[in-house]
Each structure stands twice: as C-alpha cells, then as structure tokens.
Amino acid sequence: MAELIAKSPCEGLLPFSTGSADLTELWPDHMTLIAPYKGKDIAAAAALKSAHGLDLPLPGQSSGDAEARVIWFSRGQSLLIGPKADASLEGAAAVTDLTDGWSVVELKGKGIADVLARLSPMDFRLSQFPTGKSARTELKHMMASITRTGDAAFQIMVFRSMAATLVHDLKTAMEAVAARG
Known part of the structure; x- marks a missing residue:
C-alpha cells in the first residue's frame, strides 16, 4: 500500500532572500x-x-x-x-x-511595500496599510488575501494550486526592488 507524505504548498521553493527582504512559507496547523x-x-x-x-x-x-x-x-x-x-x-x-486549500507565505523586511506595489493595485505603503489591516485583492493575476502582520511584514495567501506562481512572482518583484537599491 502506498504511503502518503504531506508536503507544504511551497515545498522546495522557499525560503528566499534578496536585498533586505525575506520570503518564507507559513504552514498553519x-x-x-x-x-x-x-x-x-x-x-x-x-x-x-x-x-x-x-x-x-x-x-x-x-x-x-x-x-x-x-x-x-x-x-x-x-x-x-x-x-x-x-x-x-x-x-x-x-x-x-x-x-489544505491555501498557500501562506510571509514577506518581511525593508522595501516590501515596493515589492507588493509591482504586483497589486492596492496601496501597501506602510503609512497607508497599518498593522492589522487585511485585504482581498488581486496579486498580479491571482486573487489573494494580504494582511499586514508587523512593522515590516505581510502574510500573503493564495489558493494552494497557485503556490509556485506566487513564489515566482514575489521572487521576481523582490529581485527587481533589490536591483534598484
């Protein structure tokens, strides 16, 4: 009989860091x-x-x-x-x-509002999106839930099937912001 092994949605894709931003997977119980x-x-x-x-x-x-x-x-x-x-x-x-239906990641560090600005029409500047604020919005071409969880931290959620796309899009935006610095 086959034995099933639980894997997180971003298995093998994260963590990722560039510049002063970090992207990690959260896997809530x-x-x-x-x-x-x-x-x-x-x-x-x-x-x-x-x-x-x-x-x-x-x-x-x-x-x-x-x-x-x-x-x-x-x-x-x-x-x-x-x-x-x-x-x-x-x-x-x-x-x-x-x-099991959602992929959850945390984006934290300096310049993360600039990363999100490349992917979403919302204003995620830290002065406009305070800690505790949450939104359901578009993130590139995916629907996402984005919650500011700390001084320089956001929790981002998309459907599990979009995990690899989420990581790819966030990495690309993170690299672009880091190159600009």
Whole structure:
C-alpha cells in the first residue's frame, strides 16, 4: 500500500532572500472559515472570544497574533488561522476547514511595500496599510488575501494550486526592488 507524505504548498521553493527582504512559507496547523448564520453575528463573536480569545474582525481588519489570528476574508466571513476551531462556534456559524486549500507565505523586511506595489493595485505603503489591516485583492493575476502582520511584514495567501506562481512572482518583484537599491 502506498504511503502518503504531506508536503507544504511551497515545498522546495522557499525560503528566499534578496536585498533586505525575506520570503518564507507559513504552514498553519488549521485554517477555518467562519460564516455566522443570519442573525447570529453576536453569538458567533461571543463564541470565538470565549473559545479563542479573539474578536471577529471588522471588514478589512484582523485580530490576534502569529499563534492565533482571525482575518476578515469577505463579506460575512472570517478566517481563523492557527488553532482548531472550537466546537462552540458551530451553533452560531458555518465552520469550514480550509487548511489544505491555501498557500501562506510571509514577506518581511525593508522595501516590501515596493515589492507588493509591482504586483497589486492596492496601496501597501506602510503609512497607508497599518498593522492589522487585511485585504482581498488581486496579486498580479491571482486573487489573494494580504494582511499586514508587523512593522515590516505581510502574510500573503493564495489558493494552494497557485503556490509556485506566487513564489515566482514575489521572487521576481523582490529581485527587481533589490536591483534598484
């Protein structure tokens, strides 16, 4: 019988560094979509707070840290990253495991807003996109979720099937920004 081996989406592609920017893969234990049922927003928020100590984020925001984060994912949907979603959420929200469906990378260092500017129409300047802000946007030709997680750090997510393209596009932009410096 064949034995399956779990591989991360960016297996063999990362880490990568050039200039003063670093690109690494994050491989969260769990990624759970939380979509409160109609009229159950407050109950879902209370269950999330009680079980995980996190707030449901407002549109375009996130809460938490590297160990447990909730990001706004789209209208009426948030994504819990890190811990397994507590069963108490199921009474107030549709809870869907997305763990294996996404590729997650971290871009950090000096000049990272310039890297993202080459790939996305959004304004990712650190003065305009503060820590905790999150957006669903285009990244070159892929749809992505981008969250600023620190002073000079962004978490970038695309569908798992686009992992190699994401890494290629980010590496190309990183090299261009580094060459400019």
